[in-house]
Amino acid sequence: MFQTMTAPPPDKILSLSELFRADTRQGKLDLGVGVYKDPEGRTPILPSVATAEAAHVATLQTKAYVGPGGDPRFVELVRDLAFGSEAPVTRIGGVQTAGGAGALRVLAGLIAQQAPEAVVHVPDPTWVNHHSVLADARLRTTSYRYLDAASGQLRIEEMLSDIAAMAPGDVILLHGCCHNPTGADPVAEDWDRIIDAIAARGVLPFVDLAYQGFGDGLEQDAAALRKMAARLPELLLAYSCSKNFGIYRDRVGAAFVLSETAEAAGIAKAQLGVRNRVAYSMPPDHGAALVRDILGTPELAAQWRGEVEAMRRHVASNRAALAEALAEIDAQRFAALGTQKGMFSCLPISAAQVDRLRDEQAIYMVSDGRINLAGLDAAQAPVLARAVASVL
Ligand SMILES: Cc1ncc(COP(=O)(O)O)c(C=O)c1O
Known part of the structure; x- marks a missing residue:
């Protein structure tokens, strides 16, 4: 039965995580993952959940x-x-x-x-x-x-x-x-x-x-x-x-x-x-x-609502910081970024430019340009914007 089985196509997001783990360069940046990260780069257990x-x-x-x-x-x-x-x-x-x-x-x-x-x-x-x-x-x-x-x-x-x-x-x-x-x-x-x-x-x-x-x-x-x-x-x-x-x-x-x-x-x-x-x-x-x-449990529910709001604000502030930094490079091209919602956006760059960002600058994102804004911190926004500018 299994002799004729063919391998499934690689999952583009999971294989990106493997490449990131194997990368030994200092300051590498993982914008590919699909999970929330706090300002310290961790995916925390929420205190209400604990x-x-x-x-x-x-x-x-x-x-x-x-x-x-x-x-x-x-x-x-x-x-x-x-x-x-x-x-x-x-x-x-x-x-x-x-x-x-x-x-x-x-x-x-x-x-x-x-x-x-x-x-x-x-x-x-x-x-x-x-x-x-x-x-x-x-x-x-x-x-x-x-x-x-x-x-x-x-x-x-x-x-x-x-x-x-x-x-x-x-x-x-x-x-x-x-x-x-x-x-x-x-x-x-x-x-x-x-x-x-x-x-x-x-x-x-x-x-x-x-x-x-x-x-x-x-x-x-x-x-x-x-x-x-x-x-x-x-x-x-x-x-x-x-x-x-x-x-x-x-x-x-x-x-x-x-x-x-x-x-x-x-x-x-x-x-x-x-x-x-x-x-x-x-x-x-x-x-x-x-x-x-x-x-x-009303008290726990109220606490959890506050924790969700804190995650939302963190991602939104990263988004605003990146939108501002990219606007300085090409305001028209990146105009939508600041208005989009949630953890993800697709940068309007090609798959070849995504590859160059990974190979030349150790910045990882999905091949369609999808970035997870929680993977960034606001201070890194100008660095990322300059890196994007260098491959445009
Ligand atoms: C759009 C969308 N739907 C559904 C899911 C499913 O999430 P899970 O099965 O982890 O609850 C995800 C997870 O990334 C998602 O992005």
Whole structure:
């Protein structure tokens, strides 16, 4: 069986991390990783998570199985965090999943089961794993126009005309906030037009919310999702707690279906449980229990909100520093950087220029120019800007 097996293509982000580790040059800079880093360059355990973890370990009585849907209280609390207090909760069914990627895969499986002919339209560009996850579920995919790479601006008119050409019943994958890799998010008026177009066309939104709290704030970053939930009959949400709880390796996420009726939501929830069951029986409990305890304890929840805000501000101040430094080099070319959201942006430079930055200056970024602004510190911004200028 294995003699004819072919090697998978290398993961461009993971192989970049290996190259970075092997680089012995002083002052090397890793802007390729997909995790938050604090000003000391660490990916910290949030104090709220450490507190919840100590209490949880001290009081835990059993490690008996949880159900295929995970911990129902966790699911309710994450639902409320994402959909907000006005959510049509009776029409939302959800389960806990192994991270946001698990949620994406479980929901992709649900689409494949329920509407195998549906085409899933993903933004161009999108997170590379979207393509792999959707292909793994045997779904047909295509891209819609999203970013103008040269200007870094959203191609809103083209996006709307692509939505108008989608077949009713097709699925549109949307980044709820902090688009990865570009940081180019629709503004509120754009979202209104996108939602109108989706409603008019009868396509199903599949929202990926992996960075709530890293754009404009926890509530603001969920605004587009909440508008969709208020307006549209159905939607899917893949939620990741990895970044906003800094709990990456514990694999914490949730998958939700908004249905037209409470009865359909209950059935969708049961089907999501089946998708969990066939993939890994049930999601891991530990990290989800910590998130549940944080969100369910008002003082810890308030502390955590402050910690998310501090991470957001740190990334935003790095972004502002780099935008200012690059504006001195070419104000027009880099104009969008300062307006983009979240940890990522794509610098408008070629793959060959990315290679030169790595080879000549030990600066690592993804070949499409994606940088993680948390990988920088504000003092390094002018150094990075000069390095970029040297390869233009
Ligand atoms: C856009 C997007 N969606 C989903 C995820 C999944 O995150 P995780 O599976 O680690 O929770 C990521 C992680 O990088 C992401 O960038």
